Every structure is written in structure tokens, then in C-alpha cells.
Amino acid sequence: MAGRAGARLAAHLGTKVDRTTLLRLVRALPEPQLTKAPTVLGVDDFALRRGHVYGTVLVDISTGKAIDVLDGREAEPLAHWLRDHPGAAVICRDRAGAYAEGAKTGAPDAIQVADRFHLWRNLGDHVEKAVARHRGCFKPEPLDDSTPPADAAEGDPALTVTEPAESRLVTRTRERYAAIQDLRRQGESLSAICRILSLDRKTVRRFASAATVDELLGKAVGRSNLLDPFKPYLHQRWAEGVTDAAQLTKEISAQRYAGSEQTVRRYLHPFREMLTPPPAPPAMPKVRQVTGWLLRRPDDLDADEQRQLADIRSRCPHLDRLTEHVKAFATMMVKREGEHLDSWLSTVESDDQPELHSFAIGIRRDHAAVTAGLTLPYSSGKVEGNVNRIKAIKRQMYGRAKLDLLRKRVILA
Structure with a gap:
């Protein structure tokens, strides 16, 4: 403990000390001198600044203790550390290619184990x-005796409004996918495609990495909406004689409905033209x-x-x-x-x-x-535990600690 929290604790113990003094003392603490790597070594990354800056934590799997923290998550720092600390017989890691390369370069004789x-x-x-590509299979086929007559379908606003909106979305998705794939074949970079089509980089990356347009259409076709889980309740209350959309919206809002009253009104509108409401459709998973x-x-x-x-x-x-x-x-x-x-x-x-x-x-x-991961008993569970501990330490310091201070607290705590 250091900084303001350490200063407050010291004051309670009767010692007045400035927070910067405590930080300086923590940074000056000696570290354990490692000459050899543990026999079973765990490796994983953690975020210093999510999406921008990362570090690597090394863990002795036999004890579960973090033994070092490296700057970055590239192959060379890990390879350099392994060359300076020989002795690792097994290296547990995730699927990251950089760690695979670093382990192979720094400890070529070690067995690499991909974590289960x-x-x-x-x-x-x-x-x-x-599953998303086949979400159309989620919806059960309608029974023959429940198929509405043609004249009823023509007068049902729900049927005449939903389909065109879905068709427009499908058409736009197909056109966007074709445009992005065509630009990729022409050799354009993702950044260039973003500028040409005025699209967000994440959108362009998702469309560019999709193997087929069906992979994207799986998210556009047959989607459920916020009202689906509450439709059986609306049918039940309608059958009980409660037909006020505002009242029904209040009731389902108390059940965690997050949509608008207008959505409820649109859904209930066809009921007002019928003597009894149709049977509630099953909620699609x-x-x-x-x-x-x-x-x-x-x-x-x-x-x-x-x-x-x-x-x-x-x-x-x-x-x-x-x-x-x-x-x-x-x-x-x-x-x-x-x-x-x-x-x-x-x-x-x-x-x-x-x-x-x-x-x-x-x-x-x-x-x-x-x-090896599917055969040997080793795993990165203890490494993940240390990553969670690092996150807790970072939160204690409000994410403001530099790597040298964070490293001291991780290794020495």
C-alpha cells in the first residue's frame, strides 16, 4: 500500500509521512533475484490502457505467484527474458502468436501448452x-390451422410494416458487403475504405473479415425485439379486458421492458379490429x-x-x-x-x-x-487469477500508476 491510502494508514499508526515519500520507498524496494525460470511457467497479457498499451505477466504455475512483469506483449521481450532465465520445461499460454514465437525463440526445448x-x-x-448465420431456424414453422386468412393478413399493420423495413436492411447489408469486398480486391486498405464509403473502421473491419454475406445477414434477418418476451403477458391482459396501451406499458415496464409506449400501441392496434386477440407467438431465443x-x-x-x-x-x-x-x-x-x-x-x-x-x-x-493443452494437466488458471489481481491493484491506484510502480506491487505484494 502506498500513495494517499498508505499515508492515511500511517497517520492512524501515529506516523506522519507524505504520499510521495511512500511511493519513492516502494519503488526503491529490492526485488527477488531470479536466475532460473520456474519449471512450469505461465504467460498472459494485461491492459495498462485497454486497446492501446499492454504488459505481460509471468507466473510460477506451481506456486501461483507472479514472478515478473514485462513491458509490452510482443515476442522479443518474452524471448529475451527466457534466454536470461533458462529452465522452463513447460510454458502455458493463450493462443496469441507473439507468445508462441517468443517461447519458441527463447526456450526452444520447452513444451508449449495452449490453455483449454x-x-x-x-x-x-x-x-x-x-448460430447467427442460421438464426432463421429459431422461428418455429406456423401450424396450418393458425395461418391467418388472406384478407386478415392484408389488414394487419404489423405484417405490412415489418417486412419492408427488414428487406431494406438486408438490401443495404448486401450492397455494403459487395462494395467493401470489391474495394478489398482492388487492394485498398481498411483506412482507405473508411474514407471512400464514409464508414466507421469497426464496421469496415467486420464486413471485410466476413467469409460470406450470410454471416452478416444472420444478424439482420429474423431479429427479435424488445417486446417479444412480454407478448404472452400482453395477450393475457387483453383477454382479461385490459386494453389501454398506456396501462399495459406501465405494467410491462415494471417487468423490465425498456421500449416505448408507441411500440406497444403499434403491436396492439390489430387487436382492436378483432373480437379476440390471436394466440401469442412463442418468444424466439x-x-x-x-x-x-x-x-x-x-x-x-x-x-x-x-x-x-x-x-x-x-x-x-x-x-x-x-x-x-x-x-x-x-x-x-x-x-x-x-x-x-x-x-x-x-x-x-x-x-x-x-x-x-x-x-x-x-x-x-x-x-x-x-x-499438449488437450493432453497435459497444465492450464493458465493461476495466470488468469493474477491478471484479475493486477486489475484490482490498478483500480486501487485509479489506473494512474506507471509500469515500474505497478510491477513492484504485483511482484512484492
Whole structure:
């Protein structure tokens, strides 16, 4: 503890000392002299200023203690540290290419282990993209006896308003994707495309990195809205005789509805032309919900979640096969069956799953470390714990500490 907090504590202990004096004393504290790296070393990055400045923390996996903090997250500082501190037999790291290169250069004989948590999260990111591309399968097919007559459909404002808006969004997405991809083929940089099309850099990067336009349209088609979770309640209250839109908006706002009263009025307008409201449509699950169902243990899903997932799988062969691929990878990871990785990769690459193909390419680039991660008992869990501790220390200093002071507090605390 240093700075103002240390000065306050010293005052309570009967010693008056200035905060700058405490900071100077902390910076002058001697550090443990390391001559050898621990046998099992953990490496991960942390943000000094998110998106701009980063550092690297090195952790002794056997003790869980941070042993050093490096400036930056490039390959050379790590390689230099490993050359100055030989002895690491196993290096646990995430999927970052810089750490792989640094470990290979600085400790070529060490076994690199890709952390299972990062592997699973990376798989989850690709699964979410695949689920978003097939979100049209979430909506159950209407029953024949519930299909409204033609004249009713013509007079239903909800049907005549929603579709054109969605079509405009789809058309704009297709045109924007074609324009960005055409400029990329002409050799234009992302910055140049931003200037030419007057678009934000994040938007251009997302469109440029999409393998197909369907990957983007998955987020534009069949989207749910803020009112969907509350439609069954509105139908129930309407059937009970409560038809005032303002009153109904107040009631669902108390249930955490965040939309406007006008949205409720538009939805209820067709009801006023009918003797009884139509049956409430089932709420369509969100992409992240379905992704979560695929990534969680089947035993952790309740009966309704299992039913919805089974319905979606029955309507979408792609998501059905995706589920099986995820299950196979999870089994391989939990049972430490890294010897089955090549078989899993071959099965995925022979299937029509573009998102998993991208995941497989990354796995093959880091094949040895991934195989070790799926086989050996080591992980970066203790490294992640130290990263969280660094975040807490940064918050105590309001993010104003320079690297030298932060390093002292991390290593010596």
C-alpha cells in the first residue's frame, strides 16, 4: 500500500509521512533475484490502457505467484527474458502468436501448452457466428390451422410494416458487403475504405473479415425485439379486458421492458379490429442463448431449454451437426484425449461448416501446443487469477500508476 491510502494508514499508526515519500520507498524496494525460470511457467497479457498499451505477466504455475512483469506483449521481450532465465520445461499460454514465437525463440526445448479455457472460448466465438448465420431456424414453422386468412393478413399493420423495413436492411447489408469486398480486391486498405464509403473502421473491419454475406445477414434477418418476451403477458391482459396501451406499458415496464409506449400501441392496434386477440407467438431465443445451450453441459439445461434446442436441431441440419462437433471437442477436452484431435479436425474439415473451418485453420497453425493443452494437466488458471489481481491493484491506484510502480506491487505484494 502506498500513495494517499498508505499515508492515511500511517497517520492512524501515529506516523506522519507524505504520499510521495511512500511511493519513492516502494519503488526503491529490492526485488527477488531470479536466475532460473520456474519449471512450469505461465504467460498472459494485461491492459495498462485497454486497446492501446499492454504488459505481460509471468507466473510460477506451481506456486501461483507472479514472478515478473514485462513491458509490452510482443515476442522479443518474452524471448529475451527466457534466454536470461533458462529452465522452463513447460510454458502455458493463450493462443496469441507473439507468445508462441517468443517461447519458441527463447526456450526452444520447452513444451508449449495452449490453455483449454482460451481454446473453448475461441471455439465459442466461432460457434456463435455459425448460430447467427442460421438464426432463421429459431422461428418455429406456423401450424396450418393458425395461418391467418388472406384478407386478415392484408389488414394487419404489423405484417405490412415489418417486412419492408427488414428487406431494406438486408438490401443495404448486401450492397455494403459487395462494395467493401470489391474495394478489398482492388487492394485498398481498411483506412482507405473508411474514407471512400464514409464508414466507421469497426464496421469496415467486420464486413471485410466476413467469409460470406450470410454471416452478416444472420444478424439482420429474423431479429427479435424488445417486446417479444412480454407478448404472452400482453395477450393475457387483453383477454382479461385490459386494453389501454398506456396501462399495459406501465405494467410491462415494471417487468423490465425498456421500449416505448408507441411500440406497444403499434403491436396492439390489430387487436382492436378483432373480437379476440390471436394466440401469442412463442418468444424466439436469441443467438447467445442458443450458443450457450450448445456450449453448456446437456445436464445443465432445464427441460424447456432442452426442448427448444431439440426443436432447432430438428429444423436445421447444420446446427444439428454443429452440436455434435462441439460435443466431440468438449469430450476430448474434458477427458484429455488430445490424440483424437487430428480425427476431429478431419471430420470438421469435411463438413459444410465455414466457421469451424476457420477454427480448424487456427488449430493447425498451433497444432503441437493445442495437442499438449488437450493432453497435459497444465492450464493458465493461476495466470488468469493474477491478471484479475493486477486489475484490482490498478483500480486501487485509479489506473494512474506507471509500469515500474505497478510491477513492484504485483511482484512484492
